[in-house]
Amino acid sequence: MTVDRKRSVVFGEAVEQYEAARPGYPDRLVTEVLEYAPAGPVLEVGAGTGKATASFAAHGVELTCVEPDPRMAAALTRRCPQARVETGIFEDYVPDRAFALLYSAQAWHWVDKDRRWDLTHAALAPSGAVATFWNRYGISDPDLLAALAAVDHGHGVTTSTMHQSHSFRAEEVEHELSRDPRFTDLDYRDYTRTERYAADRYLDLVRSVSAYRILDAATREAVLREIGALIGDGVEMTFTTDLFLARRAD
Ligand SMILES: C[S@@+](CC[C@H](N)C(=O)[O-])C[C@H]1O[C@@H](n2cnc3c(N)ncnc32)[C@H](O)[C@@H]1O
Numbered sequence: 001m002t003v004d005r006k007r008s009v010v011f012g013e014a015v016e017q018y019e020a021a022r023p024g025y026p027d028r029l030v031t032e033v034l035e036y037a038p039a040g041p042v043l044e045v046g047a048g049t050g051k052a053t054a055s056f057a058a059h060g061v062e063l064t065c066v067e068p069d070p071r072m073a074a075a076l077t078r079r080c081p082q083a084r085v086e087t088g089i090f091e092d093y094v095p096d097r098a099f100a101l102l103y104s105a106q107a108w109h110w111v112d113k114d115r116r117w118d119l120t121h122a123a124l125a126p127s128g129a130v131a132t133f134w135n136r137y138g139i140s141d142p143d144l145l146a147a148l149a150a151v152d153h154g155h156g157v158t159t160s161t162m163h164q165s166h167s168f169r170a171e172e173v174e175h176e177l178s179r180d181p182r183f184t185d186l187d188y189r190d191y192t193r194t195e196r197y198a199a200d201r202y203l204d205l206v207r208s209v210s211a212y213r214i215l216d217a218a219t220r221e222a223v224l225r226e227i228g229a230l231i232g233d234g235v236e237m238t239f240t241t242d243l244f245l246a247r248r249a250d
Contacts, residue, residue: 050076133241
């Protein structure tokens with residue numbers, strides 16, 4: 001099965017909003033992923049502007065990042081000059097070493113589902129680890145959440161990850177890996193925190209999400225106006241990061 005290429009490359013159009021508004025990942029997650037993985041070189045798939053990269057780089061690991069969008073890759077290099085950046089999609093990347101860890105933050109769903117575990121297995125050293133994780137953007141107030149979801153629905157935004165509370169992406173990974181004998185030691189963990197988002201930052205977060213980026217400009221502005229009217233001066237967000245871990249069985 002292929003993924004939606006047009007949609008997977010919309011992030012670079014909104015690199016500033018992406019950088020300013022998207023949440024990062026908990027330090028505890030980064031520490032636990034590095035504890036789970038054997039020592040050695042690390043590969044990141046879909047590194048974007050480096051939101052996860054910076055946290056892993058802070059632990060002094062040797063990092064190679066694969067990122068297809070040149071605008072995201074440029075921001076990544078500015079932020080993490082110590083990381084090796086390969087500009088292209090993971091499906092076309094030819095590893096030049098055996099990695100102890102492959103991780104992907106908020107990006108694994110863009111990689112071809114029919115090939116991603118073959119590619120992962122080929123990129124990893126024996127016993128090498130894979131970690132995929134995603135942030136879920138919850139709205140703490142359930143009434144506001146329902147009203148925002150209704151705005152999405154009213155404009156035909158049906159696949160947004162903004163207003164859903166289900167860890168479906170981690171579950172999809174679990175479903176795939178539990179049937180793949182090349183991987184073992186499967187583990188799921190989640191990390192939750194709350195953060196107040198001022199209205200402008202919340203609207204930038206919406207602008208950075210592909211489901212809204214693919215709308216025509218007039219519809220997107222209408223959605224943003226309606227969301228703006230609902231959230232007033234800001235909103236309390238509940239972020240949950242879903243992490244799925246596994247390692248090469250051989
Ligand atoms: C939602 S962003 C996540 C970026 C970053 N990891 C983060 O956590 O902020 C998804 C990233 O995946 C990249 N991407 C899309 N398709 C890809 C593919 N086939 N292989 C590698 N990266 C891909 C996009 O260019 C984008 O930078």
